[in-house]
Amino acid sequence: MPERKQLTLTQMRIGQSGVVIQIQGGHGLVNRLNALGIRAGKRITKLSSMIMRGPVTIQVDGAQVAIGFGMAHRIIVEPVQAIK
């Protein structure tokens, strides 16, 4: 049964992939994240997260980006089923 749940980036499991649905934030935040290639419709994979509300690292296209916990919390992602 396909999952159609939406998560924040901080809630995703490590290794999980998802499509960015929305960035909950002001124009400034959206702009900064967009500039790094993170925007609605983009497929990303969570690589790691630090303990104690540390930054989350994701893979987006050919690049890896580290995002502070608070910012990551505002990125809403819909997980995609692993093709395997």
Next chain:
Amino acid sequence: MGNPNVGKSVIFSRLTGVRVIASNYPGTTIGYTQGFIKLGEERAEVIDVPGTYTLEPTCEAEEVASQMLDTGDVVINVVNAINLERNLYLTLQLLEKNIPVVVALNMWDDTRHRGIHIDLDKLRELLGVPVIPTVAVTGQGIKELVENIPRAISPDSPVRSRDERWAAIGSIIDQIQRVTHRHHSWFERLEDASVKPLTGGIMALAALGGAFMLIRLIGESLINYALDPLFNNLWAPVLLRLSNLMGGSGFLHDIVIGKIAGGEVNFIESFGLLSAGLYVPLAMVLPYVIAFYLILGLLEDIGYLPRLAILMDTIMHRLGLHGYAIIPTLLGFGCNVPAVLSTRILESKRERFIAATLISIAIPCAALQAMIIGLVGEHGGQYVAIVYGTLFVVWIILGFILNHTVKGFSPELLIEIPPYRLPSWRATLQKLWMRVYGFLVEAVPIILGAVLVINILYFLGVFNAIADFTAPLITGLWGLPKEAVTAIVIGFLRKDVAMGMLAPLGLTAGQLVVGSVVLTMFFPCIATFVVILRELGVVSMLKATGVMITAALVVGGILNLIL
């Protein structure tokens, strides 16, 4: 111009022959560098611009980039071929401006083993400007790039909104790029491991511990096996002969050679231009400068530093900074001047103030460290450890206090992490040479000047007057002999020389520890002072100075009571 960490500085070096510091992390270039190339008969000026993701700047380094755009006639837009989609956003913004553009598609060699296929002709057609594949580190494609600079054109793109630009990029990428599947490389497994809490923590400890041990090993070996023998066996006899020629004493003799006790030259305590004036910079400091910048250069070029920033982020937030501030801090262990400059990669003025203050208080530069290790280390490694331990505690506590007293909040970390790369020895050694050369031409004259000034002031008796005046502070609070004030005063010129001035005073190990800590914290050296003033303004400078003096008084006093 281009995104951060796409190789702009390397291309710039290739085009102009001007050597610039290039590293494998975003934000290496924070100001701009100029150089010239020959285009046919004409000589054209080329400017290396700091990296930026958009023309809507988010930090000071990016602001510099946007401003530079207005001064150019042609833009060489350097684009990262392995991350084309995101890089094209800036390209489209540039095409909307009324300025001719030529695109250098850099890191072209990386596309193949990453399974990325790009249709160059189609890309040229869609963008409407020349697109040249390049591999800047090897020089491939640079000739073609130069030939195409006169062919740069401005295609007069309509001005689009943000979403329209992304839509246009999406359609370009669909038409020109194919990505095929490939397996995870060994490097990428290492990359993943270094940003996970457990493995990353272990790797960070190993990297920093290893770096520290290597620096000491290289520095000490250079001193023991090369420079000390050189000075003791070759230079000392020359000085002794010269001393005899000059009559063995007198004002001029003391300035040039220094006091010679018992027919032997003690290079630190004979405080002359040709004794301590050469020995301190060349035989004590230079070895550690070489060792430090070699290891730092390797860490930079491998691409490790941004990963360290992620690991440190949580801790740094307690100090009012985010993880990326670890990069200026590490640079500070080399020299505080580039460290303060590189705080430009931080977003807010508040962060820059906190970072610059913490660096100039608690981070001793390589020159000062070399002297601390050399002088304090004679009494045993535990005393060196006390100095570093104290400074570390000061760094944490002061950061904590600043975070709670300076208005504002610390922004969140948002950085791109570069892939690991094997450093090329040529590039790393070239960077090492630039930094060592910088030390030689900037530090050595000031050190000689400081030695000269010290001797003249001694001769005129100025120091005795100051010493009597400040005795309550120096002796009462810090437990140092009153003559130590001369070192504190000279610390404003060069802290390594100042540290050397403590040597003839016959201090106990405890006093040396107090002296080292106070010297590090009390006041920035003049070069750092000027940079902080220029970067942060008068008000912030005064605040930072106030913090420094207070902290040095308190910490020096506490240490004196404990030791």
